[in-house]
Amino acid sequence: MNVAVIGAGAAGTSAAMNLALGGHKVVVFEQFERGHTRGSSHGTSRITRHTYADPYYCSLAVEANREWFELERLAGEQIFVPCGLLAFGDPNSDWLKSAIAGLVQWEVPHEHLDARQTLERFGIRLDAGEVSVFEPGAGMLRSSLILRLNEAIAAEHGAVFLYETPATLSDDGRVNGEAFDAVVICAGAWSGMFAHLPTVPTIQHFAYFAASIEAPVPCWVEATPDHFYGFGDYGRGFKIGLHRYGPRFTPESDPELDPAVLDEIGRVAVRRLGARLPQLEAFTCLYTTAPNEDFVLVQVPNHVPVYLISACSGHGFKFSAWFGRLARRLIEGEVSPSDFPRFSPK
Numbered sequence: 419m420n421v422a423v424i425g426a427g428a429a430g431t432s433a434a435m436n437l438a439l440g441g442h443k444v445v446v447f448e449q450f451e452r453g454h455t456r457g458s459s460h461g462t463s464r465i466t467r468h469t470y471a472d473p474y475y476c477s478l479a480v481e482a483n484r485e486w487f488e489l490e491r492l493a494g495e496q497i498f499v500p501c502g503l504l505a506f507g508d509p510n511s512d513w514l515k516s517a518i519a520g521l522v523q524w525e526v527p528h529e530h531l532d533a534r535q536t537l538e539r540f541g542i543r544l545d546a547g548e549v550s551v552f553e554p555g556a557g558m559l560r561s562s563l564i565l566r567l568n569e570a571i572a573a574e575h576g577a578v579f580l581y582e583t584p585a586t587l588s589d590d591g592r593v594n595g596e597a598f599d600a601v602v603i604c605a606g607a608w609s610g611m612f613a614h615l616p617t618v619p620t621i622q623h624f625a626y627f628a629a630s631i632e633a634p635v636p637c638w639v640e641a642t643p644d645h646f647y648g649f650g651d652y653g654r655g656f657k658i659g660l661h662r663y664g665p666r667f668t669p670e671s672d673p674e675l676d677p678a679v680l681d682e683i684g685r686v687a688v689r690r691l692g693a694r695l696p697q698l699e700a701f702t703c704l705y706t707t708a709p710n711e712d713f714v715l716v717q718v719p720n721h722v723p724v725y726l727i728s729a730c731s732g733h734g735f736k737f738s739a740w741f742g743r744l745a746r747r748l749i750e751g752e753v754s755p756s757d758f759p760r761f762s763p764k
């Protein structure tokens with residue numbers, strides 16, 4: 419089939435790779451230049467974990483991780499750094515209790531540590547009375563490398579990537595006037611251009627800090643409503659971000675750093691890592707937030723099959739390879755969006 423993919427982020431490049439590996443003729447339309455930083459997939463690192471308060475995502479992560487090992491096999495490169503994930507906070511927090519219940523339910527190896535053990539082993543500072551759970555099988559995905567590898571493998575199998583080429587879709591299945599047998603839309607924060615969706619784009623922040631920690635720092639997340647999260651130092655300093663949804667953002671405008679949010683992140687960097695201020699670098703990034711922090715998968719009415727996939731809500735990167743394979747299964751008629759009611763917008 420001749421398939422158009424709109425968007426060359428984590429989901430779009432993975433869809434293109436899987437479709438090209440399946441022998442389909444693929445053209446990818448991306449409105450910005452290769453490696454742009456205006457969407458949701460830029461930056462060097464993303465967390466992958468099974469530690470989820472929602473057991474549905476804990477189980478989905480079991481499947482999704484298999485796709486990353488398949489990409490490593492195909493590419494002959496390490497894309498997953500198994501540094502583990504530390505989740506910590508008040509032992510009575512519902513999030514931490516549900517996450518632990520999910521790890522137990524899906525038999526995911528994990529350890530419980532108190533504040534002293536956490537500091538000694540991982541260099542992360544907990545308040546008195548806080549506890550942590552360590553998931554050794556979690557870790558860091560090398561996100562920018564993954565996008566490059568998805569594209570390289572897709573191109574090796576005939577896919578064409580058109581950068582700086584904004585795409586419009588007409589009712590007869592034409593993209594920019596060119597006819598296709600099917601279309602896969604992976605437009606992230608711009609998905610609302612193609613379908614009426616309950617998603618809201620928001621501005622998010624992350625920054626890098628200098629700190630003197632000998633211990634191997636894993637990926638980490640606070641079990642609090644804000645969910646500050648972080649990574650070890652891979653040469654740019656310790657990366658810390660804030661999962662709490664930021665202000666609404668219109669994708670057409672230029673995102674600006676908010677000093678108040680950077681101050682908040684800086685305070686956590688000092689509290690948890692003993693980091694030095696100010697931050698070394700700071701960046702914005704877009705979330706596409708859906709109700710219930712779920713993902714979005716819909717069929718868009720059109721003359722040809724059109725599927726819209728949004729691995730979103732600030733936790734979709736780890737599932738982007740799984741969605742990439744799903745794009746091929748949808749196009750080949752093996753499954754349909756109704757098989758995934760969780761992703762049907764409410």
Ligand SMILES: Cc1cc2nc3c(=O)[nH]c(=O)nc-3n(C[C@H](O)[C@H](O)[C@H](O)COP(=O)(O)OP(=O)(O)OC[C@H]3O[C@@H](n4cnc5c(N)ncnc54)[C@H](O)[C@@H]3O)c2cc1C
Nearest residue numbers: 425427428429449457458459465585606703733734735736
């Ligand atoms: C700061 C931050 C930290 C995160 N941390 C994690 C994490 O640790 N773990 C995790 O699993 N997830 C994480 N996420 C979420 C994850 O990065 C996203 O869910 C994922 O990258 C979404 O990928 P995407 O391909 O759907 O969107 P995008 O990467 O935004 O791709 C959409 C692309 O479509 C293009 N496009 C849109 N409209 C058009 C058009 N009309 N024509 C052509 N091109 C178009 C856009 O330019 C864009 O490149 C994080 C996100 C952010 C912002």
